[in-house]
Amino acid sequence: MRLETVGLGKTFGDGVEALRGVSLSLVDGEFVSLVGPSGCGKSTLLAILAGLSEPSAGAVLIDGEPAGALLGRIGYMPQRDLLMQWRTTVENAAIGLELAGVTRREARERAQAQMARFGLTGFERKRPSALSGGMRQRAALLRTFLAGRDVLLLDEPFGSLDALTREAMREWLLGVWEADRKTILLVTHDVEEAVFLSDRVYVMSGRPGAVQAEVEIALPRPRALELTESAQFAELRARLLGPLRAQARAQLGVAWSAGGVGRMV
Amino acid sequence: MSAPRLALALGGRLEPRPRAALHSRAALARVAPPLLFGVLVVGVWWGYVAISGVSESVLPSPGQVARALVRDRSVLLSSGWTTLSEILIGYAIAAFVGVAIAAAVSSARVLERAVYPWLVATQMVPIPAIAPVVILWTGFDIRPRVIVIALVSFFPVVVNTIDGLRATDGELVGLLRTLGARRWELFRVARLPSALPYVFSGLRVAAAFAVIGAVVAEWAGASSGLGYLVLSYSSQTATSDVFAAVVVLAAIGVALFALVGVAERIAIPWWTLEE
Numbered sequence: 001m002r003l004e005t006v007g008l009g010k011t012f013g014d015g016v017e018a019l020r021g022v023s024l025s026l027v028d029g030e031f032v033s034l035v036g037p038s039g040c041g042k043s044t045l046l047a048i049l050a051g052l053s054e055p056s057a058g059a060v061l062i063d064g065e066p067a068g069a070l071l072g073r074i075g076y077m078p079q080r081d082l083l084m085q086w087r088t089t090v091e092n093a094a095i096g097l098e099l100a101g102v103t104r105r106e107a108r109e110r111a112q113a114q115m116a117r118f119g120l121t122g123f124e125r126k127r128p129s130a131l132s133g134g135m136r137q138r139a140a141l142l143r144t145f146l147a148g149r150d151v152l153l154l155d156e157p158f159g160s161l162d163a164l165t166r167e168a169m170r171e172w173l174l175g176v177w178e179a180d181r182k183t184i185l186l187v188t189h190d191v192e193e194a195v196f197l198s199d200r201v202y203v204m205s206g207r208p209g210a211v212q213a214e215v216e217i218a219l220p221r222p223r224a225l226e227l228t229e230s231a232q233f234a235e236l237r238a239r240l241l242g243p244l245r246a247q248a249r250a251q252l253g254v255a256w257s258a259g260g261v262g263r264m265v
Numbered sequence: 266m267s268a269p270r271l272a273l274a275l276g277g278r279l280e281p282r283p284r285a286a287l288h289s290r291a292a293l294a295r296v297a298p299p300l301l302f303g304v305l306v307v308g309v310w311w312g313y314v315a316i317s318g319v320s321e322s323v324l325p326s327p328g329q330v331a332r333a334l335v336r337d338r339s340v341l342l343s344s345g346w347t348t349l350s351e352i353l354i355g356y357a358i359a360a361f362v363g364v365a366i367a368a369a370v371s372s373a374r375v376l377e378r379a380v381y382p383w384l385v386a387t388q389m390v391p392i393p394a395i396a397p398v399v400i401l402w403t404g405f406d407i408r409p410r411v412i413v414i415a416l417v418s419f420f421p422v423v424v425n426t427i428d429g430l431r432a433t434d435g436e437l438v439g440l441l442r443t444l445g446a447r448r449w450e451l452f453r454v455a456r457l458p459s460a461l462p463y464v465f466s467g468l469r470v471a472a473a474f475a476v477i478g479a480v481v482a483e484w485a486g487a488s489s490g491l492g493y494l495v496l497s498y499s500s501q502t503a504t505s506d507v508f509a510a511v512v513v514l515a516a517i518g519v520a521l522f523a524l525v526g527v528a529e530r531i532a533i534p535w536w537t538l539e540e
Binding site: 047050051052070071074075076078080082085086095096098099110127129147213 | 280418434437439440441442443444446450454455458459461465535536
């Protein structure tokens with residue numbers, strides 16, 4: 001399944017323009033990231049792709065054809081884990097299968113079978129409040145994976161985690177992804193995360209959100225965390241950071257002199 | 266990487282968090298203050314009656330009330346049973362109808378917008394005031410009492426349930442829709458469970474209302490029940506016996522309240538155990 005957007009725009013009822021002319025594409029089995037400052041319309045874009053919001057302009061294409069109703073066709077993991085406190089870990093993970101008509105028992109068995117792979121062994125019957133932040137995110141990811149869609153949209157899945165956990169989760173996510181090669185569109189504001197995980201990275205500018213640059217990440221796979229220390233990695237990170245920093249400064253409305261920038265960096 | 270190692274690497278706990286053990290000392294610390302306070306209040310009451318020499322028909326001592334409880338036990342028991350059954354039937358109707366109407370009303374936004382303000386407004390209607398009319402409609406049996414009890418208990422249940430259904434996390438609803446949830450499934454999987462804590466807080470308020478409703482309905486016209494007993498004892502200035510009947514009424518209220526608490530713990534452990 002090839003997912004594309006052509007000139008996607010979104011203006012809200014109150015006149016706020018969140019997206020303008022966003023064109024991007026996802027090829028089968030590709031890992032693509034979308035990096036941009038907060039408030040650049042990344043979440044709005046995901047909501048449109050998930051079918052929860054209608055674009056004001058442009059179109060979404062699937063395999064080159066207008067997509068029609070998107071709701072229920074694309075996997076979506078919102079920023080908050082949204083685990084239901086009244087369900088155990090297994091029950092939360094299995095909800096997508098249950099809603100797809102799989103019997104409750106089979107849905108839970110299939111979720112159970114993935115517990116080890118998602119680092120949730122021993123917590124199957126615990127409620128979300130008993131899980132650590134990382135576990136909650138993995139449970140939410142499992143819920144998204146189990147729903148069985150070909151394309152997954154992940155909205156800052158590791159944003160709320162501490163730095164060390166986040167690193168470990170990245171490596172883990174790559175392992176999971178390499179095993180079943182779903183197409184992933186990951187939204188993040190963390191450049192390192194984008195470079196480490198992706199085949200391709202789109203850089204977005206804010207207000208209204210638009211694609212500012214597209215960077216190919218030609219790093220070998222499989223990747224381990226040590227890769228982040230290589231020169232090639234540093235170079236790619238710098239290429240992405242450049243436009244983002246310029247934007248962040250512009251947003252603050254501060255003009256730094258060259259010397260000032262030198263001291264800042 | 267194996268799962269346990271992964272869990273460690275990710276800073277997770279390997280063992281589930283142990284539930285806080287209920288220490289007997291902690292339990293004592295929780296139970297002792299209210300118990301002591303109760304004893305103190307009864308003591309002050311008793312002391313006042315003894316010192317002031319107030320007559321039993323004005324303010325009986327706790328001892329006289331206790332003697333009345335024993336003396337009137339058979340009539341208290343039969344009247345108590347009458348009132349209790351009125352309350353249980355009326356309350357059960359209120360609970361079921363309240364939740365059902367709330368679910369129906371909040372199924373369509375237009376309906377909710379049209380009905381909700383009226384539901385809130387009718388909460389201000391002193392339902393006991395219409396008790397005589399209800400009796401006029403239905404006669405002097407148990408029916409008007411059940412209806413009045415159901416009416417007074419109905420409103421807290423329905424309004425709280427609607428509030429709860431409204432409070433469902435909109436993002437969760439969105440997520441479930443991307444997973445293919447339809448209206449009914451959204452209700453069953455997300456809206457109803459997230460409304461349950463509100464439902465139970467409505468039920469707790471309704472429990473207190475139900476007892477008041479029973480008394481007033483019996484006052485409006487009945488020849489049995491604890492409310493009727495209070496009225497007939499006080500016309501004879503048998504004040505200790507009035508107090509005895511009130512004690513039984515209070516006991517029914519407390520028992521109902523406790524029952525709701527138990528039901529809540531069973532129905533929504535994820536809520537009650539984590540507070």
